[in-house]
Amino acid sequence: MKTFPYAAALGAWMLVSPAYFLAQNVPYDRILHSANEPQSWLTYSGSYNSQQYSPLKQINRENISKLKVAWIYQPSKAVSNLEASPIVADGVMYITEPPSTVTALDVRTGLRLWTWSPTLPEHVVSIGLYATSRGVAILGDSVFIGTADSHLVALDAKNGAVRWDVHVADNAMGYAMTGPPLALKDKIIIGSAGSEAAVRGFLDAYDPKTGKRLWRFWTTPRPGEPGAETWGAGAYESAGATTWNNGSYDPDLNLVYWGTGNPAPDFNDDERPGDNLYTCSVVALDADTGKLKWYFQFSPHENHDWDSDEPPVLFNASIDGKPRKLLGFANRNGFYYVLDRTNGKFIAGKAFVKETWAKGLDENGRPIPAPNQEPTLGAGTLVYPSITGGVDWTSPSYSPDTGLFYVSVHETGAYFIKGTGKIESGPPKGIVGGGGIRALAGEQSYGAIRALVATTGERKWEFKMLAPAWVPVLSTAGGLVFSGTDEANFFALDASTGKPLWEFFMGHSARSNPISYEVDGKQYIFVTAGDTYLAFSLP
Amino acid sequence: MRIGAPVVASTIKNGMSGGMPAFGGQLTDAQIQQVIAYLLTLTRKDSGTVTGDAAKGKVVYDASGCASCHIIDGQGGDSGPELTKVGALRGPGYLKTTLLYPGSDLPQARVFLETGGLLDYMFIDLVTNEGKTYDGTRVVEDSFHIVIRDAKGNFHSFPKSDLREFKKEPGKSVMPSFKDTLSGAQIDDLVAYLASLKGAQ
Numbered sequence: 001m002k003t004f005p006y007a008a009a010l011g012a013w014m015l016v017s018p019a020y021f022l023a024q025n026v027p028y029d030r031i032l033h034s035a036n037e038p039q040s041w042l043t044y045s046g047s048y049n050s051q052q053y054s055p056l057k058q059i060n061r062e063n064i065s066k067l068k069v070a071w072i073y074q075p076s077k078a079v080s081n082l083e084a085s086p087i088v089a090d091g092v093m094y095i096t097e098p099p100s101t102v103t104a105l106d107v108r109t110g111l112r113l114w115t116w117s118p119t120l121p122e123h124v125v126s127i128g129l130y131a132t133s134r135g136v137a138i139l140g141d142s143v144f145i146g147t148a149d150s151h152l153v154a155l156d157a158k159n160g161a162v163r164w165d166v167h168v169a170d171n172a173m174g175y176a177m178t179g180p181p182l183a184l185k186d187k188i189i190i191g192s193a194g195s196e197a198a199v200r201g202f203l204d205a206y207d208p209k210t211g212k213r214l215w216r217f218w219t220t221p222r223p224g225e226p227g228a229e230t231w232g233a234g235a236y237e238s239a240g241a242t243t244w245n246n247g248s249y250d251p252d253l254n255l256v257y258w259g260t261g262n263p264a265p266d267f268n269d270d271e272r273p274g275d276n277l278y279t280c281s282v283v284a285l286d287a288d289t290g291k292l293k294w295y296f297q298f299s300p301h302e303n304h305d306w307d308s309d310e311p312p313v314l315f316n317a318s319i320d321g322k323p324r325k326l327l328g329f330a331n332r333n334g335f336y337y338v339l340d341r342t343n344g345k346f347i348a349g350k351a352f353v354k355e356t357w358a359k360g361l362d363e364n365g366r367p368i369p370a371p372n373q374e375p376t377l378g379a380g381t382l383v384y385p386s387i388t389g390g391v392d393w394t395s396p397s398y399s400p401d402t403g404l405f406y407v408s409v410h411e412t413g414a415y416f417i418k419g420t421g422k423i424e425s426g427p428p429k430g431i432v433g434g435g436g437i438r439a440l441a442g443e444q445s446y447g448a449i450r451a452l453v454a455t456t457g458e459r460k461w462e463f464k465m466l467a468p469a470w471v472p473v474l475s476t477a478g479g480l481v482f483s484g485t486d487e488a489n490f491f492a493l494d495a496s497t498g499k500p501l502w503e504f505f506m507g508h509s510a511r512s513n514p515i516s517y518e519v520d521g522k523q524y525i526f527v528t529a530g531d532t533y534l535a536f537s538l539p
Numbered sequence: 540m541r542i543g544a545p546v547v548a549s550t551i552k553n554g555m556s557g558g559m560p561a562f563g564g565q566l567t568d569a570q571i572q573q574v575i576a577y578l579l580t581l582t583r584k585d586s587g588t589v590t591g592d593a594a595k596g597k598v599v600y601d602a603s604g605c606a607s608c609h610i611i612d613g614q615g616g617d618s619g620p621e622l623t624k625v626g627a628l629r630g631p632g633y634l635k636t637t638l639l640y641p642g643s644d645l646p647q648a649r650v651f652l653e654t655g656g657l658l659d660y661m662f663i664d665l666v667t668n669e670g671k672t673y674d675g676t677r678v679v680e681d682s683f684h685i686v687i688r689d690a691k692g693n694f695h696s697f698p699k700s701d702l703r704e705f706k707k708e709p710g711k712s713v714m715p716s717f718k719d720t721l722s723g724a725q726i727d728d729l730v731a732y733l734a735s736l737k738g739a740q
Contacts, residue, residue: 431552436571443659443709465682487681500700503683 024157026089026138028185032251038477039518041088044135044180044246045395046515049314052397053475054516058523059538060478064492064502066538070524071110073533075103082528084135085180085472085513087143093517093526094157095533096133099124100147102155107519110535116160124148127174128196128431134245134512139183139208146177146190152206154188164211168192172427174199179245179309182256184287187214189256191243195307197428198264201241203256203283205290215290219243219260219278227277235272237423240264241279245309245393250325253342255284255293257314257327261307265433267375268303268419275300280308282329284344294344298331300366303374304357304416305387306332313398313405314341317455328454330396330407332389333357336457337365350457352450353390353409357383375435380415386445387414387437388468395513398454399475402495405454406481410468412445414438449473449483451498461498474514474525482525484510490527490534506534547575587632589731591724596732599725603717608690611736618692619714624738634730638721641712662711663687665697666704673697676713 026042034040034047038055045052059067075082075097084096092113093105100120104113124131131148138144142154142163149171154163168190169175174197181190187205195201201219206212220239221227228236240263247258263272263279278292280299285292298308313328327341334355338348346365358367373383388410396407419435439445447465452458471484480501481493490510491503508530515526525536551562551571562571600606608619625634636643645660661677663685673695675687685705686696690713699705717726 434552436552443661443707466680467682485682489681489683491683500683505681505684 024090024092025141026157027140028183030089031139031183032185039088040090041086041515041517042138043087043182044085044137045248045311045513048249048251049398050246050248050311050395051313051315051400052395052473052513053399053477055477056516056518056523057476057478058518059476059480059516059525061480061494061501063538064478064480067492067502067504067525067536068539069504070535070537072535073105073110073112075101075531076112076115079531080130081132081511082531082533083130083132083178083511084528085515086526086533087136087138088515088517088526089138091519092157094136094138094143096135096145098130098132100133100145100149102136102143102145102160104157104160105533107517107524107535110533114160116155116162118147118149118151118153118165120147120149121171124176125171125174125197125427126176127194127428129176129178129193129244131176132178133180134178135180137181137183137188139188142208144181144183144188144190144208146179146181146192148176148178150175150177150192152177152181152188152190152204152211154208154211166206166211166213168204169194169199169202173197174428177244179243182247182249183208184249184256187287189247189258191245191247191258193242193244193261195240195242195261195264196266196431198240198423198432199242200237200239201243201260203243203247203258203285203290205287217283217285217290217292219283221277230274230277232271232273235276239276239279240266241276241281242307243309244307246311248312248314248327249287250314250341253325254287255341256287257282257284257312257341259308259310259312259329261309262302262305265419265421265423265435266303266305266431267416267435268421268433269301269374271422273301276302280306280333282308282312282327282339282344284341296337296339296344296346296365298329298335298337298367299333302333304333304383306389307393308332309393310391311395313396315398315400315454317403319347319455326455328396328398328405330391330405330409330452332385332392333367334385334390335361335367336405336407336452338455338457339365348456350452351390352407352452352457352459353411354384354413355390356413375416375418377418377420380417380438382413383416384413385410386412386439387416388412392470394470395472397473397475397481399481399495401477401479402451402475403454404451404460404475404495405457406449406451406473406475406483406495408469408471408473408483409448409450410445411448412440412468414440447486449481449493449498451481451495463493463498463500469509471510472513474516476516482514482527484514484527488529490514490529504536506530506532508532551575586630587635589631589734591727591729591731593728593731593735595725596728596730596735599721599729600732603721603729608692608714616692618688618690622733622736624736626734626736627738629733631730631734634733635726637714638726638729639716639718641714641716642710645710645712659709660712662708662713664704664706664708665702667697668701668703670703677707
């Protein structure tokens, strides 16, 4: 573990910024009322509703053309793509570096305040995933990280000292944590990846003070439990439905919303007849008990690797003149869904990219399957969207100013090839089941930022990109939408029209949530480019 | 032995006993597709037999202006692919087809996309907002910019917002067809010469 004394390093700033030392304490009330402190970024998506929206507007349509790089942070050792969304509180930014390092930065300069790395086993199992961390959670004076070898660790926010470290799941069996934890009033919620290793998914809650596990919700049922009838005999043993990204929380309903991954094995459904609950779903859990309140399965009996692990977006809007509590989800299967988040009832749904696997959605939002769209042996079956879906894990954004839902879409298909491998007992050696895809040539694919009317999924505008991109979206009260291209452009669009207003070539594409924060009266936009973190501001 | 892309993908993903490690954890499916796409660009395109005279073909090569765009053993222009080892990479049938119909089987550019696809070789016509026209092959492109290389080998870089017209011409090559300018015998001789180029080693 490497740390250096926080106070000594920051002593000089105390004179100009006494607030620095008063803070590093983010109680639940601050996260609950994050809208009251737009200068901070306190959860993965900025708030419990996962809107990826910043109320800051110093940077806006009129001055965006002047946006410049303010500082750059490069990790101390070379890493691959950074995918972490930072947490910003009281002048300090908490980021992660692959696989599981936590680093605290000075938000004004990018200078490193402290860094902590776990002692990982020599061989970390990461099957079907890239061993990275999408960020930390903060609560009180602790930050929390899920590690590549499936530990949940609490660190002192001021210096990175370990407060507690719990072993959540067996990495040797394929459990690996990439998603950020979500901090509630008195719980740290965390899931795990591993569907490609055929692990059984779960979502856990831990005591922030002690690390004691308070509840666990298994995302696939055992015999005798509700939903068990949606699996073939024995198939539930290794089932998937992993929870490898961040979720959302409605404090009034006290419900945690989390997306789940694909069933195992992928591309081969021979041994798992039925809908395979609760794979490719969003589950709503009672935050106190972890009990299932409702679920909505986007892709019953899924067979194309279309996980549903994007953070669910919570927003309130009128439907037929009545105010409703809604949940918006641009699913990897190519459909955008609007659900009533109090009960999971389907309200509206519409394809937001070209899709060929379903003829549409029925009145309950269940897809009506199209014929001959399953993976086949040999050359495979051409299906739209591709394995990466209409959008994969990269967060969309909802702006309460425009009522639009912004999503970076993949317009492409692929030939899906059936797998023939079986699930074996014991530690997995690789992706279980085999099969895969053959991608279309580059010119046959493209990407776009699409603005959907959040209550209906109707397309308002699009900004086309050369290739499908893997960059989440941020919208701001400045009337801007930030995202990036696969070719490494980072850009801002007019949130109302989609017109490009600013662009910067970063040399490598972004893979993290663009976020915004403010310090000393100056607004920053922050994103990654490959293995680099960049902060932008006005001159 | 010929094996298909799915088998190669599975091998890269899961490894082989006794040697090759499984890359499934380190590479995403899309990255594995990129590796396969790259491997496919290395494939020798082989067909046909040599019927002409390589020595006569060299005379045709020198007289037809080929060297203005192609390098052989360090000599020539570089706007087209180098031909020093073309005989090792391309069979006589492919070479003949390319001389007659240059756009019929264009290579894919080595611009990798996360989806696993490749950008195609692409001929571009464009007109700037000031009314200047340019054409050439795509060197690189992103959502906001395009860089092309003209027939003389010069690079031209444009923000797309500065372009009034931007046209992609799939299947069009910058190379002229020699179907009407060389005789059948001359084509066969030229093919024989190119097929004989296997590089110094």
